[in-house]
Amino acid sequence: MRRRASPGLPGRDYTPVITPNGETLPFRIVDGVKVLHLTTGEFDHEFAPGLTGKCWGYDGRTIGPTIEVVEGDRVRIYVTNRLPEPTSVHWHGIILPSGMDGVSGLSQAPIPSGETYLYEFDLNQYGTYMYHPHYDEMTQQALGMMGMIVVHQRGERRRPDKDFVMLSSEWRIGIGTSRPDPNEMVDFNVLTFNSKAFPGTAPLVIQLNDDVRVRFGNLSAMSHHPIHVHGLAWRVVATDGGPIAPAGQWPETTVLVPVGTTRTVEFTATNPGDWAMHCHMTHHTMNQMGHSGVNFVGADAARIDAATRELLPSYMTMGQAGMGDHAVMGMPVPRNSIPMIGREGPKGYIDMGGMFTILKVRDQVTSQADPGWYADPPGTVARRAGRAELERDGVRDL
C-alpha cells in the first residue's frame, strides 16, 4: 500500500470554496482519515420569502453541506438515515471501489430508516463532483436530496481568489401547497440555485480583477440549464470527468450544464458592476405564478380575475399589455406561494425569479456581505434621449 499524504487542510492546502446560501460540511481527522457525517431528514425550507417547502435533505438543509476535501485524502463518511424510507448515497464522479458506489441493490443494501451506514474510500483525483441518493432517487432528489463535492488539487499552483459552488435543481410545488411533487416530468415551477429562487439567492460578491472559479452542478430531474452571465465571458475548464486541456476550453457567456454533470468555469473579473447570472430558459427565471396563468395579451380581461379567483385561488390573468405590470401591482397571492416576479432594484422593479442571481464586482471587497447596488460612473447608464441628440443624430422617433 502506498504511503498516504497527510490530510489536506484549509488555508495551507486550499482556499475554501464559497457555497452561496449554503455551507461546508465539517470534518475531524481520526488516525489520518477525514471523518464526515451526513444525516438525512425532513424539514421546512424557504425557497424565497413567501415560499416554504416540506423538503428532504442532509443535515437539515437543501442543498446539503458541500463536502470539501483534498486529492490524496482518505475519507470515512457516516450516513445516518432519518427519512421514513431507505436511502443510499452515490458519490457522483468519484472513482472508488464498486461496493462504495451507492447504487442500492447493486453496490450495497439500502440504508434502512433509523440506521447509520459507513462509506470509506481514497480520493485519487481532483475536481468537482456531486452526491445524491441512488435509492428511489426520482423522489428523493425531487424533494431536495443533493449536494456538491469539491476535491482540491493537492499542491495547486494557481489558486483562484474566489471559488464558488452552484448546484441547480427544479421542483414542482402546486400553488398553495408545500410538498414538492416527484411525479412532475415537465412543468417545473420552482427553479433554483443551491435550492434558492430569486430574490432568495445570495449575490456572488467579487473583488475587481479577482481570478474567479465557479463550479456549476446540475441535479435537476430533466432540464439541461444554460447558465448565462452578463458583462463578461468565461472559459469552461473542467467537468466531473476531469480538467479540460487549455486548447479545448471553450469560451462562453452561457455554459450549458447538462443533467448529471458539473461544469467549472473561470474568468478574471475585469468589469465592475452588477451582473445578472441566470438560466437563459425564459420560464426558468420566473417563479410559481408565471407557470399557472392564462395569457390575455391584447384582450380586455379586467373583470375576469376577481370572479375566477373565487373558484380557483391560483387564477390570475396575465396582463393585457404583457406581464411586466405584475411586478408592481401588488396583487394578493394564495398562501405559501410567490408571484412570478422578483424584487425592487436600484432603477425599478427587477421582474426576474427562479434561477437568477447577481455577480457584484466591486473594488475593496472584504467579505460576501451584500455591498448594495453598483454606483455607475456618470454617463454610463442607458437613459431617455434628448431632443438635441435625436436631431444631431438624425433619428426620427415620431
Added chain:
Amino acid sequence: MRRRASPGLPGRDYTPVITPNGETLPFRIVDGVKVLHLTTGEFDHEFAPGLTGKCWGYDGRTIGPTIEVVEGDRVRIYVTNRLPEPTSVHWHGIILPSGMDGVSGLSQAPIPSGETYLYEFDLNQYGTYMYHPHYDEMTQQALGMMGMIVVHQRGERRRPDKDFVMLSSEWRIGIGTSRPDPNEMVDFNVLTFNSKAFPGTAPLVIQLNDDVRVRFGNLSAMSHHPIHVHGLAWRVVATDGGPIAPAGQWPETTVLVPVGTTRTVEFTATNPGDWAMHCHMTHHTMNQMGHSGVNFVGADAARIDAATRELLPSYMTMGQAGMGDHAVMGMPVPRNSIPMIGREGPKGYIDMGGMFTILKVRDQVTSQADPGWYADPPGTVARRAGRAELERDGVRDL
C-alpha cells in the same frame, strides 16, 4: 483614452452577412460614432404561406434587423418603444458598462411606452451576439422580439465567401388563432429559423467550394436545438464567448445550439446538391397540425374525422398507415393555420415543416436568388432496383 479606430465599412472592412428572410440594420456615422435606431412595435408577420401571427418585434420585423458592426467601433443605439408596455434591450454577449446592459430595474429604468432611450458603448471584441428585451422578457421574446449582432474582426485575414445568420425560436399559436401564447412552456407548435417556418424559409444559396460561415443563435424559450446538415460536416469555431482554439473545434454534422447561445460553424462547400438543414427533433420539423392530432396508426379511422371536425375544427386523424399521406391529401385546414407538411419538391412531396431549410450548393452562383432544384448527375439517385440487379446481387425481396 485610447485612440479609436475609424468606423468599419462594408467591403473595405468586412464582407456583409446574409440574414435569410431578414435584413441588416442601416447606420449612419456622426462624429466617428455609428448611430443606429431600433423601433419596437406590433405587426402582422407571415411565418409561412397560410399562417400569419400578431407579433412584436423591431422595425416592423421579426427577427429584428441584424446589427452589423466592426471591432473597435463605438455605437450609439436609439431605441424607440412603440409597444403597449415598457421594454429594454440587453446586448447579449457584449462586454460593456453595467448601466448599458439592459436589465430592467438593475442596469436601467425600463423604457416607457412612447419614449426613446439611448445606449452608447464601444465594441472591444468580435463575434456573434444577440439582442432581446430584459423587461417582461418571457412575453416579449415569445412574441418575436429578438435579433442578431455581428461584430466583424477588424482586419480579418481570411474572410468567408458566404456568411449567414440564423436565429432559432419557438412559438405557440393555437390553431385558428394569431396571437403567440407566452405562457406555453412545453408544447410549441411553430418552430422557426429567422422567424420563418418551412416552406417559408429562404434557401441558403452557396457557390461550390465556397468557404462558408453560419452564425447560429437560439432565443427559444426552452429548447436547445440540434441543427443538422446533410451532405457535409462543419467545425464549431466560435461561441458568443469568443473564438474556439483550432484544436478545440469539434467537427459536427449536428451542432447543438443551447438556449441563449450562439454557435458559429464553418465549412467548405465541396459537395454540390440540395442539402437539408434542420433541427433534428422530429417535432420541430413539423408545422401546427402535427401538434394537435390523435394518432391512429393501424386503426380504421375513416369515418371519425368528418364527424369530429364539426365539433372541433382542428381535429384530424393522423393516418392509419402513418402520417406521410397527409402531405398530399389536400385536406381542408382551419383558417390561419398550416398543415404539418411542407411543399412539392423535385421528386415528390417534401413532408417537412418548421425548422427546415435547404442549402443549395451549385456551380456559377451569383446571388441568393433561388436557383431551382439540383440537377443530379446520371446514376446518382436512389431508385427502384431492377430484377437483373437483384439476381446478380443475390437479394431476395419477395
Added chain:
Amino acid sequence: MRRRASPGLPGRDYTPVITPNGETLPFRIVDGVKVLHLTTGEFDHEFAPGLTGKCWGYDGRTIGPTIEVVEGDRVRIYVTNRLPEPTSVHWHGIILPSGMDGVSGLSQAPIPSGETYLYEFDLNQYGTYMYHPHYDEMTQQALGMMGMIVVHQRGERRRPDKDFVMLSSEWRIGIGTSRPDPNEMVDFNVLTFNSKAFPGTAPLVIQLNDDVRVRFGNLSAMSHHPIHVHGLAWRVVATDGGPIAPAGQWPETTVLVPVGTTRTVEFTATNPGDWAMHCHMTHHTMNQMGHSGVNFVGADAARIDAATRELLPSYMTMGQAGMGDHAVMGMPVPRNSIPMIGREGPKGYIDMGGMFTILKVRDQVTSQADPGWYADPPGTVARRAGRAELERDGVRDL
C-alpha cells in the same frame, strides 16, 4: 476515377463492434462492392419482460441491424419496403451524392410499399453514423425505425479491445396498449438503449484493463440524453462529424448525446466492478408506471388504490414514504405493462428502469455472456456502522 481499396474484412481490417441486444447486418461482396439488404416491416418487439410493442423496424428488429463497413468501401444497399406506407432511408452523417441522401421528395422519390430501392455510394470517411427514414419520419422513428452505421478507419493503428454500439430512443406506449404513439412530444414513458428498457438491457461485459470504445447515438424524438457512467471517466473522441483532436477531447463521466448526433467515448477499464451506466434524467431510468401515477408522499393513501383501479387500471398511488417500496411490493399491473422499477440485484432490489444498463468489468472475460454479479473484495462495501466505530470517530447518530 481513383483505384478503390479492396473491401474491408472483419478481423483483417477491423475488430467487429458489439451491439448489445442487437446484431450486425451481413453483407456479400459482388464485383468488389459490398452488397447489403434491409427490409422494413412491422413486428412484435419486447422492450423488457412484460412489455411488448407493435413496432416498425428493419429485418424484423428494432434497433435495425448495425451496418458495419470500412473506409474506402463501396456499398450497394437494397431497401425492401414492407410497411403499409412509403419510406426512404437517410444515411445520417455520410458524405454522398445528393440523390443518395434519402430525403423523400427532395433527394429521391419515396419507396412505395412493396418495392425495393437501391442506394449505392463510396465511403470516403470513417466514424459512427446512423440510418433512419426521411419520409414521415416522426411516425416511422417513433415506431422504431433506426439503426447505427459504423465505418471503421482503414488501417486503424490502435484498435480498441471492445467496441460497443448504443442507440438511444424514447417511446410513448399507453398503459395496457402496445402501439407506440408518434404524436407524443413530451411525456415519453419507455426509454431505451438499443430499443431495450432495463431490466431488458444486456450488460456490457469488459475485461479488466481493456481499452474500450462506446459509440453512442441518439434518435429520440426530443430528448438530449446525458449518459452517465459510474466508477470511471471517459474521453469524448469523436462525433458524427469526425474525430476530435486530442487536445479538444473533453473528459466526462456524463456525455451529453444530443438528438441527431453520435458521441464516441473511450476509456481504459482499470476499475473492476458492476458499474451502472444510465441516462441521468431521473424520469428516464423509470419504466411506464412511474409516468402515470399520483404522488402521495406524506399522506395516508392506503384505501385509495383499490377503489380507483376499478375505474382506471393504470392507477397506482405512489408510496406515502417515497417510491422505493414499489420495487418489492409486487403489486398487480395492467396487462402488457411494466412497473417503474427494475430487478432483484445482489444486495437487494435495483429500483431502476428505462435507459439503465451495467458495465461488468472483470478479470478473465472471454465472451459477452453475463458473468453474474461482482464479488467485492472484503471491506469494500458500504455497511452498517458499528457502535465502536461511531464512538472512535465521535459520530453522534441518536
